Amino acid sequence: MSDPVPDFRYEALLRPHRSLSRQGFLLLMLGASLASFAAGLAFALQGAWPVFGFFGLDLLLLYLAFRWSYRSGRQLERIEISGDRLLVTRISPRGRQQSFDFQPYWVRVGVPDPARGRHALTLSSHGRSLAIGGFLAPEERVRIGEALEDALRRYRASLAGQLT
Numbered sequence: 001m002s003d004p005v006p007d008f009r010y011e012a013l014l015r016p017h018r019s020l021s022r023q024g025f026l027l028l029m030l031g032a033s034l035a036s037f038a039a040g041l042a043f044a045l046q047g048a049w050p051v052f053g054f055f056g057l058d059l060l061l062l063y064l065a066f067r068w069s070y071r072s073g074r075q076l077e078r079i080e081i082s083g084d085r086l087l088v089t090r091i092s093p094r095g096r097q098q099s100f101d102f103q104p105y106w107v108r109v110g111v112p113d114p115a116r117g118r119h120a121l122t123l124s125s126h127g128r129s130l131a132i133g134g135f136l137a138p139e140e141r142v143r144i145g146e147a148l149e150d151a152l153r154r155y156r157a158s159l160a161g162q163l164t
Helices: 021-045 050-072 138-162
Strands: 009-014 076-083 087-092 099-102 108-110 120-126 129-131
Touching: 009 138, 021 050, 021 138, 076 138, 099 120, 108 138, 120 138
Parallel strands: none
Antiparallel strands: 009 076, 076 087, 087 099, 108 120, 120 129
């Protein structure tokens, strides 16, 4: 006789938040370019022409910082509960994929509690622990942790319903 597998499905997709859209970024860069050009031109007209180049360097650094931020925003974590497994798939900004497999019946969710010094959202089972959602705001980690606890509670209830 095989173990019963509950007909249960849960999926959560975690992504870093980026508040500035691509269009907003273009407008910001256009505004910064115009301001830098105007200020650089003012210095150049007063004879301090090398300052003009530093304004260009500032723009380049601003562009690179935003580019790095958008690139890190490509990372994601997918949490899936289906059948008899909880699968966490982590995709890095470079596209490298890692998977972590747990048996959902035994998984415990460590919800962040800053008052007690716990800031990470963790999944633990059989001596293994995995921190997830490190790129999320603390409030989001708490919300995701509570949603995961609820999903696991429903998973266990569906399993118990199949046994009776």
